[in-house]
Amino acid sequence: MFEKDPISRIEWRDVDSLQSNSWNPNVVFSPEMALLERSILLTGWIQPILVATDGTIIDGFHRATLSKQSKALRERYVGMVPCAVLDVPREQAMILTIRMNRAKGSHVAVRMSAIVHELIDVHHFDPAQIAVEIGATRDEVDLLYQDNVFEARDIANWTWSKAWYPRETGKRGNGASP
Numbered sequence: 001m002f003e004k005d006p007i008s009r010i011e012w013r014d015v016d017s018l019q020s021n022s023w024n025p026n027v028v029f030s031p032e033m034a035l036l037e038r039s040i041l042l043t044g045w046i047q048p049i050l051v052a053t054d055g056t057i058i059d060g061f062h063r064a065t066l067s068k069q070s071k072a073l074r075e076r077y078v079g080m081v082p083c084a085v086l087d088v089p090r091e092q093a094m095i096l097t098i099r100m101n102r103a104k105g106s107h108v109a110v111r112m113s114a115i116v117h118e119l120i121d122v123h124h125f126d127p128a129q130i131a132v133e134i135g136a137t138r139d140e141v142d143l144l145y146q147d148n149v150f151e152a153r154d155i156a157n158w159t160w161s162k163a164w165y166p167r168e169t170g171k172r173g174n175g176a177s178p
Contacts, residue, residue: 006084010048015067015074015081018055023094026101028062035135037066040073048082050100058086058093059100109144116144 002008028036040063049060057064067073067081088096119125127141134141 006050006086007048010082010084012080013051013055013083015064015079018049018051018057018064018081018083020061020064021056021058021093021097024057024061024097024101026061026097031135033062033066036062037070037073038135040066041076045077045082048084050096051083051085052090052093053085053087056093058088058096113144116141120145 047060047063049064050058051060052058064081067077067079086093086096116127116130119130120127127145128138130136131138131141136144
C-alpha cells in the first residue's frame with residue numbers, strides 16, 4: 001500500500017557517495033551540530049537523508065556532513081547513512097529543500113520555557129543535565145526557568161532596531177537618509 005513512498009525504500013549508502021546541493025539556504029551552527037551528533041549517537045538514525053537518484057542531497061546535508069566528519073559516527077556506521085531516494089528533477093529538488101527546511105520551523109522561547117519548567121518541576125531533571133541534553137548553556141536553562149522572565153525583563157517595552165529598510169526609497173524607517 002505504501003511501497004511507493006520513499007520512506008518504504010530506505011537504502012544504506014556510503015556517505016562519501018553523496019554530494020551536497022548548491023542551493024541549500026539552511027545553516028546550522030557548531031553548537032547545534034554537536035547536539036545533532038549527540039542525538040544520532042544516543043538515539044540512532046531516526047530520519048533518513050533525502051537524496052536524488054544521483055546522490056545529490058535534498059534534505060539532510062548536516063547529517064551527511066557529520067557522518068563524514070565525525071569519527072564516532074563514521075566508526076559506528078562504517079561510513080554508511082540511511083537514505084530515502086527520490087527521482088525528481090533539479091527544480092523539484094530545490095523546491096523540496098526549501099519547503100522541508102521551512103516546515104521544520106523554529107523554537108519559540110515561551111514554549112521552551114514551559115518545557116524547561118516541566119522537565120525540572122515534574123520530571124526532576126537537573127538543570128545542568130538539561131543544558132547538556134538540549135545543547136544550551138546552564139545560563140540559558142536558568143533564564144528559561146525563571147518565572148515570568150519575559151515580563152520581568154519588560155520585553156514588550158524594549159526598543160528594537162530596524163534591521164533593514166527599503167533601498168528603493170533610500171530612507172530608513174524614521175525618515176532619515178542612509
